[in-house]
Amino acid sequence: MRQKLINGLVGIFVAMLLGAGVMVMQGYQPIETYLALFNYSLGNWYSIATTLRNSVPLVLTGLSASVAFASGPVNLGQPGQLLMGALLATVGGLYLDLPPAMLLPILIFLALLGGALWSGVAALLRYWFNMSEFITTLMLNMIADFFTYWAISYWFFDKAAYSPMTPPINQNGWMPEWGDFNTSVIIMFIAVLVVWFIFTRSLAGYEWRISGQNNLFARLGGVEIDRNYMWVMLLTGALAGLAGGLVVLAGPHRFIKDIGANYAWDGVMIAMVANNGIVATLLYGLFFAILQTGALGMELITAVPSELIMVIQAVIVLVVVAGRGYLEILASKLAERRKMRERAI
Amino acid sequence: MNTIIEMQGIVKVFPPNVVALNDVSVDFREGEIHAIVGENGAGKSTLMKILYGMQPANSGRIRYRGQDAIFHDPGEAIANGIGMVHQEIILIPEYTVWQNVVLGVEPVGLFGRIDEKEARRRVQARIQEFNFNLAVDAEVGDISVAARQKVEILKLLYRDVSVLIMDEPTAVLTPQEIPQLFNELRRLRDNGHTILFISHRLDEVMELSDRITVLRRGRKIGTVDTADTSKEQLAQMMVGREVIFSPLRQEQQIGDVVADIQGITYIDAMKRERLKDISIRVRASEIVGVAGVEGNGQFELVNVLMGLLKPTSGEFFVCGERLTHASILDRRKKIAFVSQDRASMGACLSASIMENVLMTHHRLNKRFSKFGGLVLDYAQANRFTEEVRQKLDVQMDSRQAVFRSLSGGNQQKVILGRELSLGAPFILLDQPTRGLDVGSIEYVHQQILRMRAESYALLMLSSDLDELFRISDRIVVLHRGRIVADLITAETSITEVGYFMLEGKPNATKID
């Protein structure tokens, strides 16, 4: 636990140091820039609320990837599942006319369903034809991208709009706001809690975890691998779908073009740095949301291009991952040295 | 005779806390067969791997032909004339014999192209020179274990090594193949090769070697001339106490048929017949041993019984219930299973000890879940882990420690504890003592016999004939996927079983 924390903090620190190096080389003020970054993401209640809201898709797609990877399936389909969840929730919001107390849960369910259906396609292809989900989910991402684009350009196109988008959904289906805070964040925390419980406390979660680490052992132990595989794919698809649904319900309240474009690899990236841990996914998701939200302030105040954040994120991933490898080597070196000393005495 | 290799004060630590070699000094002479003996885990392999450049020592010094020489990788060692055949055979099954032999020292033509003709010719020449019975173009995956071992030796001879390290070469051979190997080794020694020979089988060592070094728990106990010692003395040096081979098996009334394997045939994806008409009946209070050279269908038999492979034909019943096509979970209600491969089948090394103990029980035993089987009851799981720990006297730091942190023997204890407390009437044991040391082996044997006493039916596959003879009531022999013999242990001998293992038929000229 402590080692993980140190690893993460060191990774972030090194990455930001490298970022500062690049800034200095190009004649920017690193300290001022970072201050602007954190000021715009954490400086006041509004910024915090924004950061939290932006963290919703990051955390949920990250959770999707973490649970999938930790349980075995290589579900790389978060972008596609997110889009399908968003689409289904939007369609529900367009056609259903119900009071908020009923509509909201239904839309959230539709979002979950949309993602699960899409990951279910990959799961079935694997189940029936043994097609690796690693490739199918990647391809299905592209297909979902074009499919939703088609849907919002023809089927659900808002005639009054200048670019492909659906009309706004029923106002009863908007996630309520409490001051600056959007309640989608609460749904996100609930999702994290539920997933944490399933993963660490339930019978199924136990089986998933063990299958993820040693599939053959779990199989011989009587675990029904295929069924669990299905459930994991569906659950992780649903999580990504929820991310998409919440983006729509909390933000533009309609499906607009490129709504998921920026979450393409973020979920996977977060799962990787978090080493598939649930709590770590939440923390890194929040942190990456801070970076991405603050990038705006950084650009506005000090004119440092916001692309730098992409570089910093990638460096964090690399440094944290390398750090993990290095710390392990270091720990065993230390143990070896200690043992040698003991022996000498 | 000249000393060719001196190893002085070698220390090797494996983090976190194994001292595999503790200040070991030993010297080897040119042109001798020098045996290194010791129990499992004594450090024999590690010592040789250090000499061979596969692992660095933490401290110590090596002199080779009078000069300081630390090899950093096997390539250097080979270049200097030291070669090693490993405990596990390390070849590439997809490659042919000649490809395996030349790998690393390939004759090449233009543009890095391998000169196949030349390579074959050279390998063939070596095969003839040493009179090995090998086909250069055979794929290594298709040849017998003994032949593979020859390929390993050939690989070194091809590189003109003068020092040959052999790590437990006899472990995978049948009794009949061993003398042949020994003859080859002797011939090599007479040609001037130095042979370092690792074993913990004292008979073999006494027969073959010129000198013997004994290791115990990472320390050198001594080096003796073979002529001046005895098996008993060696055993005492190895174990550090007198070894009492307690009488193990007690006569007992055998009960009804529990497991009934009827005419199982299995044909694999490449259309090879891996199992042919296997029928075995195991009764309550009976231990049936399965002998055979590795690769004669043991793997397939276990996998068919456990449901990992689908038999082409035949039936399998336990307690009258047909399990031929049952799901693994249904099988596990009737079968307890200890696999030979702890790391991949028997346990999840990266999970906690408690999570390992819980496996299978979590499904079969209502006690471990709450709310209609949805939520795990960790309190119960911990209690159960504690029970297993106490019952089998497992040494562990905490229940939450990763399974990997247990020593081999303790890992096996935990697995046995888990499986034997399932209460399944049929117990399938696949090499249950592989990789354990003498103490642990005795403990496992006692547990197995206890289950026999409690009227369970046991089927045990083992490549260790001594083990089979010590505890099983009957021995069936697998040869090329068939059962070629079904013998009462008390009425047969190791030699007879050995012939069945090798030839698939009794020796025409019985020697008994």
Add this chain to the structure above:
Amino acid sequence: APKEEQVTADKVVYLINGALGDNAFYDSGQAGIDRIAEEFGVETRTIECNFDAGQYEPSLQAAVGYADVIFVISYGFEDQLKEIADKYPDKIFVNLDTVVQNSKNTITSVDFIEEESAYLAGIAAGMLTLDTSVPNINPEKIIGAVGGDVDPVISAFIFAYTNGAQSVDPDVVVETKYLGDWEDTAKGKQAALQLYDIGADVVFQIAAAAGMGVLQAAGERGLYAIGVDTNQNDIVPGHVVASDIKDVGLAIWNVYNSINDGSYKPGEVLEYGLKSGAVDVVFDAQVQVLPQAIIDKVAEARQQIIDGTLVIERYVP
């Protein structure tokens, strides 16, 4: 002496839904921003939302926190724009390219009539494909267009382009390819090559960065292309015969100028057609292969449109 009622307008934000670098629409707006920064000495900042829905609202919020005048290209977040504009009635919001009206009616909209210029581009393409005296022009009456994606703005371009071409000769066929991508230049090139293979000899690119591939394809085949949004005539000299420009920068400069001299009125809808100069077809290039007759004909139609004698049909989705 400074007048009391004049708004202070020395901080300007250019807020776009997408990202700079299209060599076209967004970039042209950036050019206008750079120009006002230079001419009027104001501080400017550009915020790119990269199509990130989560970024729209905070970007607006950040923009009002920083600037007095906000030029915004609000595709996809019209709703948020209205909300913010209502909340901050003292700030000047200028919405570019679409019409957005908030309840307090403080947003000024700049609407480009891209049909007018695309119509002219259509005339040029239609005449060119008929003129076999120009090197490599085949007798077939086919012209092409490559769009980034199917969307109403692209459709409006193609609609008017087709009308223009068919006003020359009703038999002219317009073949269209969509890339499904605004970045993949290789795909843009491949689409153009296919159009040339079908027999098109002029291809109109409306595909942002990916459209660069179209222009390069024209160069490779020795055929012709029409650029978009900015003057792209010199990118592949001799092969980009015209550019349909949409000078967002000019519109920005105009509006800012009106703020500066006090003539600005909030809530207006400013229509920028050919008359304004912000939308046009330009032919000036290092190498111009277009026969003068075509250039003259286009100039004539241009004048008619400006005079109002020729009314171009607007695209309705």
Add this chain to the structure above:
Amino acid sequence: MKIAIGLINGMITAATPILLAALGGTLTFYAGIFNIAMEGMMLAGAFFAVIGSYFFNSWLMGILFAVLASLVMAVIFILFSVVLKTDEFVTGIGLNLFALGATTYFLRQIFKVKGAFSGPGIVSVPNIEIPLIKDIPLVGEILSGHNLIVYLTLIITIWVAYLVFKTRFGLRLRAAGYNPTCLDTSGVPADRVRIWSLIICGALCGLAGAYLSLGYVTLFSENMSAGRGWISLAAVILVNGNPWGIALISLLFGFSDGLGLFLQRVLPSQFTSMVPYVATLIALFVYSIRRKETVLS
């Protein structure tokens, strides 16, 4: 006819970058490395190709820079997964993100543009007319006049097939994948072979990138590799690394790319854009069925 020739030429050009990267990928595949960094290597190559070509006014320098940049990526990969033993998948993802971020950032910093950079200063890799063949009708149109890198790719395909199956390096390479310990104990450090495979892979991905930005078109645009590295990986996995199979799959993919555009006459463009990805799924399907049959029979 012209359309058919156009489709074939389009297929060849679209297949080239995928094939080049996949040939690199197959070497790492045989060496037992799960290399998903091809996308990033290609992108870095494409960017630095433009840098080299623009600043030195020479396409040769462009290619050199592309290869060097891609090699730097390969070296980072080596440092991580071979030396530090980090997870290859994670390293690959990290590198891809890094390449995307860094090229976008430096595009803006060096050329002061966003999105795309093109300019007369960039010298493209020339097309080659093959004497004699170019005059044969039809055949000439298909075989002649392609970019230099297209012909290089053909040679490299043959070379890789030769390298893997006929040479000493190939024998060791495959051994590193089958059983690295065996290679180690045979006196050839498996890690060394792995490092070489990654280096060659890096060079080939760099070349693929140079083809994108200096061969097919003459410009750099953000994320211009546009998923081609992933398709390359899929191609390698689909045919189990066989170089000829990879060539076939790459051509198939290149063809479906053009076919998609062509089909826009009958289908909405959003659906035709899916064609390459659906084609990959179908290829995977056929492969899975075939494998299932061999396993069962």
